[in-house]
Every structure is written in structure tokens, then in C-alpha cells.
Amino acid sequence: MASSGGSEGRAGDGALVSAFLEKRENLLLFLAARTRSMATAEDLVQDLYLRISSLEPGTEVRAPVALLYRMAANLMVDHVRSAQRSSRRSAQWRLDSRTAVGGEDVVDEPAADEVVIGKERVRQLADAVAALPPQMGRAFRLHKLEGLSQAQTAQAMGVSVKMIEQHIQAAIRNLTQRLRS
């Protein structure tokens, strides 16, 4: 009981923190479904931890894992929204993420996101997309490469959102098997 561990000193959120520590990797994999890289997903998990630790001490938590996923899902939605706002595909984006310090430009983007994909790999990935059946390929291209949401993709293709999810699922399966190295 008289633990000296920083976060365990609080009575109410102990269960939540220990659930977090136990599920940390799963939460990371959950969030990574919507981030550009594992590094960005790590940032979100860290964010989640900060939110948990700042919860009111003594808050009663009946289902800690459910609460963790609720908070993670909210973080994910916020992240996607702000990533769309900063419109990663435009040249403007790089300008926006810069801040001038004493006349020098400083990039405040995480270095891990600056990973460059090799030419050969790009060709391999493009070939795999080109080999998808037409409708599946179109859905993948609009949703994944051009960054439309599932609803926007459905609208552009004149099919249901459910159908888009099925196309994306089939595309992921196809691409993952094809690109198995």
C-alpha cells in the first residue's frame, strides 16, 4: 500500500493506470491504424497516458479497459481531424509546420515522419495497387492514397460506405499477401 511509485500514490486511478500499462501495446496497435507511423502512434499513447494521469483522483472506474478504449477512440478521431486540417499533401503543409527562430527555419515535425521510401519500393507498392481489381483499386486509391474518408469515397464511387469498407478490407488482404517479403 505504501508504494513510492509516482502514479500508484493515487487511490482512484490505480486500476486505470495498471490497466493502461497492461494494455499499452494493444492501445498502440489500435491507434497506429490511423497514424502515418508507429512514432506518431507512440505520441498518441503518451497523450493517452497524460490524460489518464490527470483524471480526478478518486474517480470511480468500473470498466477500466472500456474507458481506455473510449479515450483512445476519441484521441484517434481528434488526430485524424487535425491531420486532415493540416492537409499533409500540399506544399503548404511543410510551411505551416515550420517556425522561424531568429531568422532560421526550424522544422518542428517529428523526425521519424520524414522517412523517405525508396524508389524501388514506391514502384513495388504502385504495381501492387495497379494489379488490384478495378473497383477495389479505385476505392483504395481514393481512400488511402488521396486521403478521402470512407463516406467521401462512397459518395465519389456511388456505392455504400459498407461496400467501401469491404473493398478496403479485400485490398489490405491482397496487398499484404502480395507484399509479404
Next chain:
Amino acid sequence: MTSMATREDDATAEAAAWLARLQRDGVTEDDGLGFEAWLAASAANRAAYRHALDVWQAFELGADDILAELATQSRRPAPRAALTRRWMMGAGGFAVAAGLAVAIMPAVIAQSTVQTYATGKGQRQRITLADGSVVDLNAETSLKVSFARSGRRVVLGEGEAIFDVAHDERRPFTVEASNRVVRVVGTQFDVRNRQGELTVTVARGKVQVRPIAAAPSGRAFLLTPGQRLEIDRTGAAQLKAVDPQETFSWRAGRLVYRDQPLSDVVDDLNRQFVEQIEIGDAELGRTPITGVVVLDDPQSVIARLSLMLPIRSVPSARGLLLLRK
């Protein structure tokens, strides 16, 4: 062995299903809990998911490059046939509908709707027109599109665009810019109309350029792939042999120059970046440049240019000032 392979395939299929479900517009706590249970069920599930995630994120990081590569591939003959076929089917449907409509109310059909598209500084935009033609707009470009039964008409104001035109012999595609009409049936070409200078570069198919009816003078040209027509402010025309892919490279965020003055390069960059570049003296502006400029950000562009030319940059009120080294 067989059963192991099957189990792995099952895990891959399930991983794909979870990854797709997590792309929903509103992911919920229930999605999370279901995912958690599936992940915890077996090590194979976790491994399959991680693998699918790797592939998924590679597509995210490489999205722009992959799109550019796909665009290059689609200019080769095979996928092109698919586009044309799809378009012809669409046109057939349109013709039937239009034929019926004409019989009932010709006045309505004769009218066409005009759509206007415009991009600002640093913006590039791809639009797909109703006939399946694709137009890529460079920065600071405006164009108007009006489609009618008799023809597909685009008016390019100031700016530059690449047209990938769906084939339709019955409805010629025309682009009007700077007192000239560019007329095609199905092809790919770039039209640039900047500061009174017009250039038309053809990658595929045949393109006719002639003066508009109201133009004071000028003759008609028929361009074939690999040709570029340049018409200057005075109306003087010059026909050149070029590599069209170099002209088209702006679409993939690159500009290619062959013996062009630094001032032209700076004019192009100033359309791409908010931060404006100025050249210290006119003579420096005339220095010829040959090379590829990658459009990421002004600082890096200048850093790379300074490897080709004896220049350095200093911060200025509007952005950067280029000086002799």
C-alpha cells in the same frame, strides 16, 4: 504444414478486416474492445496485424510518390484502354439520355453548365471532369469548364494545367487560352498561359492549336507527341522538340529546367510558396539553369540551387533575397 498455412491466411484475413474497420469515420469504444479481444486471442493474430499495419503505413508515407508513379503508369498504353472503354460506355449512356431529352425539350439541352476551378499560391489540384477526363491544375491557375453535346470546352485563364482527355470523336475537347484554341480528340498535353506567354506541350495524341476567331493574327499548328509550341507576347511562334515528361513533372512536385534563366525559376517558385524569393540584381536573374528542382520548401530549394549556381540567400521582408556568393 497445410493447416499452419491456412491458420496464417485466416489471421491475415482477420487482420485486414480489423484494419479496415478501424478506418471508419467514427471509431468507437466497442470497435476498440472487439479489437482488443481479437488481438489477445492469439500470437498469430498479433503478428498478422503488425504485418498488415506495416504495409498500410508504407502506403500512407509513400502516398504522393505512389500516386505519381501510378499516373506515370497510366500514361502507358494498357491501362489507358480501360479508361477509354469506361468513358465510351458512359458516353453511350449519355447519348441515349440526351437523345430522349432533345425530343422533349431542346432548349434545356442546348444549355451547358459552366464550372469554374481555381487554385491559389502553392496549391495543386486534380479534377475529374464529367466525361472522365482528368485535369491537373498548377498553382495560381483558373479555368472554366462547360460541356455540351457538341463539344467539351475549357477556357484557361492565367495559369497552367495538364489535360488527360478521354477519347470522344463526337465531342471534341477544346482549351482556349490567350487568343488561341487548342483542339483535341483524346490526348494528354500541358497548357501554360503565364504573363502573356502561351506554351502547349503534347505527350500523347495530336493537338491542333489555332487562333480564336477574334484573334488579330496567327496561324494554325498541328502538334504531335514530344512537341512544344511557344507563342510569346508579340505572337511569334516557335516549335520545339522536348521531353513532355519534363514539362509534366510539376504534377509530382518537381520542376525541370534546361538552360532557362534563374528569373524564370524564381517566378515558378513564387507561385508555389507563400515565402517570396527576390533576385538581388538583373544580371544574376539571367544566369541560365539546367536541373531538377524538387518543390519541398523554399529554404531547401535555395540550398540545392546554390550547389548549381554561385548564389546565397538572406532573409528579406517578403521571404528571401538571392545574392551573388
